[in-house]
Structure formats: C-alpha cells, structure tokens
Amino acid sequence: MKKVVVISILAVFSFFVVSAAYAGGKCPQPRKTKAAPASAEKMDKTDKADAAKGKAIYEKTAKPMACKMCHGDKGDGAGKLGAALKPKPRDFTCADTMKDISAGQMFHVIKNGSKGTGMVAHGKSLKDDQIWDVVKYIRSTWVK
Numbered sequence: 001m002k003k004v005v006v007i008s009i010l011a012v013f014s015f016f017v018v019s020a021a022y023a024g025g026k027c028p029q030p031r032k033t034k035a036a037p038a039s040a041e042k043m044d045k046t047d048k049a050d051a052a053k054g055k056a057i058y059e060k061t062a063k064p065m066a067c068k069m070c071h072g073d074k075g076d077g078a079g080k081l082g083a084a085l086k087p088k089p090r091d092f093t094c095a096d097t098m099k100d101i102s103a104g105q106m107f108h109v110i111k112n113g114s115k116g117t118g119m120v121a122h123g124k125s126l127k128d129d130q131i132w133d134v135v136k137y138i139r140s141t142w143v144k
C-alpha cells in the first residue's frame with residue numbers, strides 16, 4: 001500500500017517538473033497572430049496611459065478572465081490556463097519576438113482578439129483608455 005502512495009506522489013511530482021519545463025517555452029516564440037492594419041500598428045497612446053491601472057486589469061479585473069491566467073504573473077506566457085492552449089499565449093519577456101510587436105499592434109489585438117487563437121476580443125469589456133493602460137503596463141514591465 002505504502003509503495004503505491006510513494007509511486008503516485010512521484011508520478012504527480014514528475015508531471016509538474018515536466019510541465020514546468022515546457023512552460024519555459026521557446027524564444028523566439030511561434031506566433032499565429034496577424035499584423036494589425038498599418039494605421040493601427042503605428043498608433044501609440046501609452047504616453048498618457050497609467051501603468052498602475054493597467055496592472056490591476058492584467059492581474060484582476062479583465063473579463064472574461066485576468067490576462068495573467070494565460071500570459072502569466074511574470075508576463076512569460078506561462079499562466080495556468082495558457083498551458084493547454086495552442087498556440088501558446090504570447091511571452092512578453094521574449095525580446096526576439098516582442099521587438100516586432102508595437103504598442104499599436106498590442107492595442108489592436110487586445111481590442112479585437114486574434115482569430116484562431118485563445119486570445120479573445122476585449123473591446124466590449126475594456127474602454128480604449130483601459131487598453132492603453134494595460135499595454136503600457138506590459139511594455140514598461142516586461143518588454144525590453
């Protein structure tokens with residue numbers, strides 16, 4: 001009996017080790033999301049945005065769920081729900097991928113979603129100002 005318990009504990013433990021290793025992810029990261037129209041891509045209103053408000057949206061108030069559930073506490077795309085998704089949520093800490101993603105591109109995708117991925121549109125639940133707040137939070141915290 002004891003042996004079975006030990007084996008199950010080991011099995012559960014190794015599962016976590018393996019999933020943690022996968023959660024590390026690749027960088028540059030495969031990216032399914034398409035480029036926003038050029039005019040949207042060039043927009044940037046992060047100047048007047050509020051990163052502290054953006055943090056609250058990212059961690060708590062975004063609907064249907066907080067961004068961190070997929071993109072992770074640390075912005076690395078390793079959120080609990082993200083692990084089951086294909087493609088994986090964007091890893092904002094991966095400079096090789098993020099160097100091609102402007103503030104306007106982020107705004108466009110957060111507002112309109114990204115077809116064929118788990119990234120849903122937030123344009124109905126978040127006002128434009130709030131989207132710029134969260135873009136500013138992500139860029140000032142993780143994007144180098």
Ligand code: HEC
Pocket residue numbers: 030031032033034057058062065066067068069070071081082085086087088089090101105106107109110114117118119120122134135
């Ligand atoms: C259900 C999981 C999930 C949630 C919740 C979620 N995302 Fe995403 N997000 C994704 C996936 C999946 C992608 C697409 C990755 C790809 O392009 O391959 C993505 C892509 C993105 C991108 C990258 C756009 C690009 O051009 O590559 C940004 C920016 C982003 N999300 C921001 C957010 C913000 C901000 C929130 C909260 C308001 C949020 N996401 C909530 C899963 C999620």
